Amino acid sequence: MVPLSLSSSPLTTFPLNYNNNNKKAFLFINGDQRNTSLAYYNPLSLRLSSVGMAMMMKKKKKKGFGTVCHAAPITARNLQFISSVSSLVLMFSKGTAIQKSFIVPLFALQAPVAVISWIKGEYGMWTAFLALLIRLFFFIPGELELPFLALILVIVAPYQVMNLQGTQQGAIVSLLIAGYLAFQHFSRAGSLQKSIEQGSIIATLAIVCITAVSLLLLF
Structure with missing residues (x-):
């Protein structure tokens, strides 16, 4: 088997x-x-x-931990904020011999809409009222007088003037003011080297920013 x-x-x-x-x-x-x-x-x-x-x-494994880099767009609103900050810095700066009263209308023309709305609103009114009371009875340093005047100018400005913001006419006026301030600063400084010394470099940077922003807002 x-x-x-x-x-x-x-x-x-x-x-x-x-x-x-x-x-x-x-x-x-x-x-x-x-x-x-x-x-x-x-x-x-x-x-x-x-x-x-x-x-x-x-x-x-690397997904979710990477860094995404992107550049923020240069909008008119961002340029207006840069100009407003530069104007405020130039008001308090001591390293320049320009006529600072021209900064007040420049600030009113190039301030962002949010800042103008805040100044013309209730908080802006109360701020101007308290600043005026302090100015009447107490001494205010000269550095604080220009911001106070800018606050009052924006509040009392008629709508025909404030409507120039964001227009071609307003950009031309702003560029003329910025160009005049730049001419005053660099001509009275004597030379380019003196304008970028340690005592006046902040004012020089502020004037350059104001002029560049005014030129960009024109286009």
Whole structure:
């Protein structure tokens, strides 16, 4: 009697030679059915796939921790804020010999709408009223007088004047005032080197910002 085995014979592999694509071939032979199949093994493809998987995992780990850099757009509102801050700095600066009273109408023409609305609102009225009371009974330094005058000018200015904000006419007037202030500053300083000395560099930067903003708002 011949014993009957129900288990299938294991697959037997016979290595073949390498082909042109550097793929190693194996011949699989089934013990019972004598079927043959040919498969190719490429170690290079496995290595590339493992490298690709590692790079994908690395990108997933870094996702969410990267820094997104973007430049803020230069809008008319941002330019107006720069001009207002430069005007206030120039009011308090001592390193220049310009006629600072010209800064007051320049501030009124180039102040942002939010600042004008705040000054003409209830808080601005109370601020001007308290500043006027202090001015009547106490001494106010000269550096604080120009901001107070700018506050009063914006409050009492008629709407025809305030409507010049954001228009071509208002930009031309602002550029003329800024150009005149720049001419006064650099001509009275004597030279460019003296205008950027430590005592007057802040005023010089403020005047340059005012002039540049006025020129940009013109276009």
